[in-house]
Amino acid sequence: RAKKMAAAAGEPTSLESNPALDGGGIVGGRVQAIDKAAVHRICSGQVVLSLAIALKELLENSLDAGATSIDIRLKEHGMELLEVSDNGSGIDPANYQALTLKYHTSKLRDFRDLESVATFGFRGEALSSLCAVGKLSVVTCTATNAVGAHIEYDHNGQIESITPMAREQGTTVSVQNLFSTLPVRYREFKRNIKKEFSKMVQILQGYCLVCSNVRISCTDQYGKSGRSKVIATNRNATIRENIVDVFGHKQAQSLLPFSYHSDDESVRFSIEGFISQPDPGAGRSANDRQFFFINKRPCELPKVVKALNEMYHGFNRHQYPVLIVDIKTAQNSVDVNVTPDKRTVFLHNEETLIQYLKLALDKIFDPASKHIPLQSFKSSKPQSSITSFGVRIDLTSSADDSQPEALRLRLNRLTQRPTSSDDSKRLRVGPLSTAATTT
Numbered sequence: 001r002a003k004k005m006a007a008a009a010g011e012p013t014s015l016e017s018n019p020a021l022d023g024g025g026i027v028g029g030r031v032q033a034i035d036k037a038a039v040h041r042i043c044s045g046q047v048v049l050s051l052a053i054a055l056k057e058l059l060e061n062s063l064d065a066g067a068t069s070i071d072i073r074l075k076e077h078g079m080e081l082l083e084v085s086d087n088g089s090g091i092d093p094a095n096y097q098a099l100t101l102k103y104h105t106s107k108l109r110d111f112r113d114l115e116s117v118a119t120f121g122f123r124g125e126a127l128s129s130l131c132a133v134g135k136l137s138v139v140t141c142t143a144t145n146a147v148g149a150h151i152e153y154d155h156n157g158q159i160e161s162i163t164p165m166a167r168e169q170g171t172t173v174s175v176q177n178l179f180s181t182l183p184v185r186y187r188e189f190k191r192n193i194k195k196e197f198s199k200m201v202q203i204l205q206g207y208c209l210v211c212s213n214v215r216i217s218c219t220d221q222y223g224k225s226g227r228s229k230v231i232a233t234n235r236n237a238t239i240r241e242n243i244v245d246v247f248g249h250k251q252a253q254s255l256l257p258f259s260y261h262s263d264d265e266s267v268r269f270s271i272e273g274f275i276s277q278p279d280p281g282a283g284r285s286a287n288d289r290q291f292f293f294i295n296k297r298p299c300e301l302p303k304v305v306k307a308l309n310e311m312y313h314g315f316n317r318h319q320y321p322v323l324i325v326d327i328k329t330a331q332n333s334v335d336v337n338v339t340p341d342k343r344t345v346f347l348h349n350e351e352t353l354i355q356y357l358k359l360a361l362d363k364i365f366d367p368a369s370k371h372i373p374l375q376s377f378k379s380s381k382p383q384s385s386i387t388s389f390g391v392r393i394d395l396t397s398s399a400d401d402s403q404p405e406a407l408r409l410r411l412n413r414l415t416q417r418p419t420s421s422d423d424s425k426r427l428r429v430g431p432l433s434t435a436a437t438t439t
Helices: 002-008 019-025 036-047 051-064 111-115 126-133 183-191 193-210 239-247 249-253 302-313 350-370 404-415
Strands: 069-075 081-086 135-141 148-153 159-165 170-176 215-221 227-232 255-261 270-276 290-294 297-299 323-328 385-388 391-395 434-438
Touching: 051 069, 051 081, 051 126, 051 170, 051 193, 126 135, 183 193, 193 215, 193 227, 193 239, 193 290, 193 297, 239 249, 239 270, 239 323, 249 255, 255 350, 270 302, 270 350, 290 302, 302 323, 302 350
Parallel strands: 069 215, 290 323
Antiparallel strands: 069 081, 081 170, 135 148, 135 170, 148 159, 215 227, 255 270, 270 323, 290 297, 385 391, 391 434
């Protein structure tokens, strides 16, 4: 019956007679090269996946150009316009065309250069891909040029026009109507624009935290409202100063600094970081403020994140810590050429790094949580209370000093990592009338 219906409709009645399926699903049964324009659009959609990645690529270009001042301007959360302007070295006229060609870069010449590459970018894909998914234009001027140039590119990365334009040394790259050449993605992009914008801000915060001696400013004009500040940093020299600019004084004051430096010649790691105090209420309900850097490159380290969160949950299991971790190691110990966005990295001796991080956190967590000096209870003037790790221990005059070791053990158990979600329960310890309440 199905064959009769297919025959009546003029359709093939078997798989063998269907030309669309000849050759194992290859049209016409021949293997052919895909059209270059199609390849360009297919690959570009895999490089620039989101607004956050588009911003990341432009920001990294500015940093690689030696910029010390970077201004980011958005319209409609980036739907209409994403613009990054800097005071970097600028682009030489000889490179105007090569700038937006696929796999053209000044960062490396040979595959072996990946072992020592110190720049953020090196694949030569970003601007070419942005041309394919939006309308890209560049205004640039070098120190040796008397006047700058405004360059318009088509979707294939070819120059459409070059117009002289006054500009100080540096480069401005503008992308209009991001993803407009990909109809399905463009609809999803517009539908989820607030989520896209939030993710972009989080990516931007990472660069604002780790970049020293660079001023970064971002503004957005959304709807009929005026231009509003998204984020701004001064030309700070330290991460702590950047934390103040990005998250405010209150957040910066609540963080504990930690560090660890390996003495092992075969496994060289230098770690500097900040973490939330493990007191109840000091953390966050989500892990949205956790940033990791390898040699100043923002990256994602899932195993490290999991290990540190588990350690923190041993002290404060209902919240996540604010984590800012800057790790330095040999360039040849890291493979950053894993994904086009270069945020996923392979790290040599990652398990050793995790152990070093745990040691660094032990130094700041353990003394506060496990060791209470006995002299606190033997002073000539009895103390009414002591505070340790966010727990206040109220002491009464009925303390029996004849059992100091038993007292130490019981107090250790009292101030160990919490096992009950009800931190307000009153606890009694041995012959000493003791109560613990959270402060």
